[in-house]
Amino acid sequence: MTQHDRLLIIDFGSQVTQLIARRLRELNVYCEIHPYQNVTLDFVRDLAPKAVIFSGGPDSVTREGSPRAPDGIFELGVPILGICYGQQVMMEQLGGKVEGGKISGGGGTAEFGRAFVTPTNDDLAILDGWFADADGREQVWMSHGDHVSKLAPGFEVYGTSPNAPFAITADVDRNFYAVQFHPEVHHTPNGKTIYKNFVELAGFKGDWTMGAYRDEAIKQIRDQVGDKKVICGLSGGVDSSVAAVLIHEAIGNQLTCVFVDHGLLRKDEATEVVSMFRDNYNIPLIHADESDLFLGELEGVSDPETKRKIIGKLFIDVFQKHADTIEGAEFLAQGTLYPDVIESVSFSGGPSVTIKSHHNVGGLPEKMGLKLVEPLRELFKDEVRALGRELGLPASFIGRHPFPGPGLAIRCPGEITREKLDILREADAVYIDQIRKHGLYDEIWQAFVAILPVRTVGVMGDGRTYDFACALRAVNSVDGMTADYYPFSHEFLGETATRIINEVKGINRVTYDITSKPPGTIEWE
Numbered sequence: 001m002t003q004h005d006r007l008l009i010i011d012f013g014s015q016v017t018q019l020i021a022r023r024l025r026e027l028n029v030y031c032e033i034h035p036y037q038n039v040t041l042d043f044v045r046d047l048a049p050k051a052v053i054f055s056g057g058p059d060s061v062t063r064e065g066s067p068r069a070p071d072g073i074f075e076l077g078v079p080i081l082g083i084c085y086g087q088q089v090m091m092e093q094l095g096g097k098v099e100g101g102k103i104s105g106g107g108g109t110a111e112f113g114r115a116f117v118t119p120t121n122d123d124l125a126i127l128d129g130w131f132a133d134a135d136g137r138e139q140v141w142m143s144h145g146d147h148v149s150k151l152a153p154g155f156e157v158y159g160t161s162p163n164a165p166f167a168i169t170a171d172v173d174r175n176f177y178a179v180q181f182h183p184e185v186h187h188t189p190n191g192k193t194i195y196k197n198f199v200e201l202a203g204f205k206g207d208w209t210m211g212a213y214r215d216e217a218i219k220q221i222r223d224q225v226g227d228k229k230v231i232c233g234l235s236g237g238v239d240s241s242v243a244a245v246l247i248h249e250a251i252g253n254q255l256t257c258v259f260v261d262h263g264l265l266r267k268d269e270a271t272e273v274v275s276m277f278r279d280n281y282n283i284p285l286i287h288a289d290e291s292d293l294f295l296g297e298l299e300g301v302s303d304p305e306t307k308r309k310i311i312g313k314l315f316i317d318v319f320q321k322h323a324d325t326i327e328g329a330e331f332l333a334q335g336t337l338y339p340d341v342i343e344s345v346s347f348s349g350g351p352s353v354t355i356k357s358h359h360n361v362g363g364l365p366e367k368m369g370l371k372l373v374e375p376l377r378e379l380f381k382d383e384v385r386a387l388g389r390e391l392g393l394p395a396s397f398i399g400r401h402p403f404p405g406p407g408l409a410i411r412c413p414g415e416i417t418r419e420k421l422d423i424l425r426e427a428d429a430v431y432i433d434q435i436r437k438h439g440l441y442d443e444i445w446q447a448f449v450a451i452l453p454v455r456t457v458g459v460m461g462d463g464r465t466y467d468f469a470c471a472l473r474a475v476n477s478v479d480g481m482t483a484d485y486y487p488f489s490h491e492f493l494g495e496t497a498t499r500i501i502n503e504v505k506g507i508n509r510v511t512y513d514i515t516s517k518p519p520g521t522i523e524w525e
C-alpha cells in the first residue's frame with residue numbers, strides 16, 4: 001500500500017465520481033475510490049485515510065435500504081466532505097432531515113444544471129478564494145432531486161441557491177463539510193478551489209508525484225513477482241509500452257514481451273516498435289509476424305463486427321501460442337488503467353447497447369492460468385503519459401494518437417485486400433506527415449485515413465484514372481466517447497489532397513470527413 005497520505009472516496013454511484021479523483025490527483029493527493037458496499041468501519045480503519053469524501057449518487061436517502069456510510073466513520077476524527085447525495089447521507093446519519101424531491105416521490109423541487117450559489121457567510125476554510133466574482137456569487141452544477149430540509153446538529157449554512165437552501169454547510173468543530181452541488185465537474189468553474197482548501201485543511205502534503213509513483217510501483221512489482229517470469233503483450237500503444245518499460249526496470253530479463261503483428265499496422269510501425277523495445281531498451285521481445293494468418297482469415301469478410309471477432313479470437317490464439325514458448329511464465333502484464341478498474345466495480349448505469357465490440361485480451365489470463373501484473377491500475381491516461389516521460393520514453397512516442405486494436409482492418413470498409421492495405425498505409429503516412437509538418441499533431445486527438453470501397457474516375461496528365469477514393473479523418477476528443485471533427489484550413493486540406501494524389505499510387509480522390517461523434521463514430525467501422 002502506498003506510503004503517501006491517503007484520501008478515501010466512498011462511491012455512492014455518481015456518474016462523476018472519477019472526476020473527484022481527477023481533481024485530487026491534480027493536487028498531487030493520493031486517493032482511492034471504493035464502492036460504499038465495500039466500505040466497512042474496519043476497512044476505513046485499515047486504510048487509515050487522512051480525509052474522506054462521500055460522492056454523489058442516484059439513490060434517495062429517503063428510501064429505506066438506500067446506501068449509507070459505515071456507522072462510526074463520524075467518530076474517527078477524520079475530515080469529511082459530502083457531495084450531493086454525500087451531503088444528504090451525512091445529514092441523515094448525523095440527525096438532520098432530507099426531503100424527497102420530484103424524483104423520489106416527495107413534494108420538493110428538483111434542480112438540475114447550472115445554478116448560482118450566494119454566500120450567507122464566507123468565513124469558512126473550504127471557501128477560501130472562492131466567492132471571488134464581482135457580484136459575489138459562484139456558478140455551480142446541481143443535479144439533485146432531494147434536498148436537505150433540516151441541518152444536523154452542529155452544522156451551519158454558508159451558502160444557498162434558489163432551490164437548495166443548504167447548498168454549502170459545515171460543522172467546523174468536527175471538520176465536516178457538505179455541499180449540494182458538484183465541485184468536481186467542469187460546470188462548477190472554480191470547484192477545484194474547494195478540493196484544494198479541503199485537502200489543505202486535512203493536512204495533505206501534495207507529495208503524490210510520478211517520481212514517487214515509479215519507485216513504489218517498482219518495489220511492488222518486485223514483491224509480487226519475486227524471481228518468476230512475466231509476459232507482456234505489446235501493442236505499440238502508450239499503455240502497454242509504459243507498463244513494459246516499468247516492469248523491465250523492476251525485474252529486467254524476467255520480462256518477455258510479445259508483439260503480435262497482425263499485418264494491419266501502419267507504415268513502418270512494426271519496425272519502430274521492435275527496434276525501440278529490443279534495440280533501445282534491450283527488452284526480450286518476440287515479434288510474432290502473423291500477418292499471413294490474419295489476412296488469410298479475413299479474406300472476403302466485409303462485415304465490421306465479423307472482422308473484429310476474427311481478429312480478437314486469432315489474437316488470443318496467437319498470443320497464447322507464443323506465450324507458451326516462454327517457459328515458466330507465471331504472470332501476464334496488462335496496461336489496465338484506473339478508469340477500467342472503477343468501471344468494473346461501479347453499479348451506475350444500465351445495460352448499454354454494443355456499438356462496437358472493442359477487442360482486448362479479456363479472459364486470457366484465466367485461460368492460460370496466469371496471474372496478472374497491472375502496474376498502471378491506479379493511473380489515469382494522462383498520468384500514464386507522465387509516467388512514460390518519467391521513464392524516459394521519447395515524447396513522440398508518448399504523444400502518439402490512439403490506434404485501435406483491429407488496426408487498419410476497420411479503416412478499410414468492405415473487403416480487406418493487401419493492395420488496399422498498402423495504398424492505405426502510404427496515404428496515411430503522407431497525411432500524418434502533413435499534420436506534423438504543419439505543427440498540428442499534438443493539437444489533434446486522433447487522425448487517420450480510411451480507404452473507401454469505391455473507385456472513382458479521374459484525369460491525370462492526359463490519361464483517365466480509375467482509382468480508390470479515400471477519406472481523411474481528424475477529431476478532437478477527451479476520451480473517445482464524443483468527438484468533434486478538426487477544423488483544418490482549406491489550404492491545408494488542398495495541399496494534403498494534392499500530395500496524396502501525387503505521391504500515392506492507387507488513390508485519385510480525397511475527401512474530408514466532417515462528421516462529429518455522435519452521430520458518427522471516430523473510426524469508419
Ligand code: XMP
Nearest residue numbers: 357358359402403404405406480521522523
Ligand atoms: P469509435 O470508432 O468507437 O472509436 O468512435 C473510439 C475510440 O476507440 C478506438 N476504437 C477501438 N479500439 N478496438 C480498440 O482497441 C476496437 O475495436 C476499436 N474501435 C474503435 C478508436 O480508434 C477511437 O480511439
